[in-house]
Amino acid sequence: MTNAKPESEAEFLRLLLRHENALRAFARCLLPDWNAVDDVFQDASIVMWQKIDQLESSDGFLPWGKVIVRFHCLRHCERVKAPYLHHGRIKELADLGGVTPNALYKKLGRVRQLIRKCLEERLSATWT
Numbered sequence: 001m002t003n004a005k006p007e008s009e010a011e012f013l014r015l016l017l018r019h020e021n022a023l024r025a026f027a028r029c030l031l032p033d034w035n036a037v038d039d040v041f042q043d044a045s046i047v048m049w050q051k052i053d054q055l056e057s058s059d060g061f062l063p064w065g066k067v068i069v070r071f072h073c074l075r076h077c078e079r080v081k082a083p084y085l086h087h088g089r090i091k092e093l094a095d096l097g098g099v100t101p102n103a104l105y106k107k108l109g110r111v112r113q114l115i116r117k118c119l120e121e122r123l124s125a126t127w128t
Helices: 009-030 034-050 058-086 089-097 101-127
Strands: none
Touching (some): 009 058, 089 101
């Protein structure tokens, strides 16, 4: 395949299938389980097809796809986090851990910072 912009559904599908394993592995680095990867990859694939006209050349499909997959992974994590935190789980978990909810929020904040740093390091390594 040339580095020309994909113009047809068949070309898009060839690119998606060629890079599917790499995109799924990338998503798995960001998500806790393969079920979440399946959900995110399905949604990201639809968006990739809808935005195919934004892809400048077929050579750039993998990095372009990673940006879309990354966005959907982050969105998935936010959706999962929101109901978990809003249903009183923090107080319940704090009680189980023998700490105050405020102390647990602080610990979670430190964990999030560590996770963010780790993800940024992994993402920067994939782009270099």
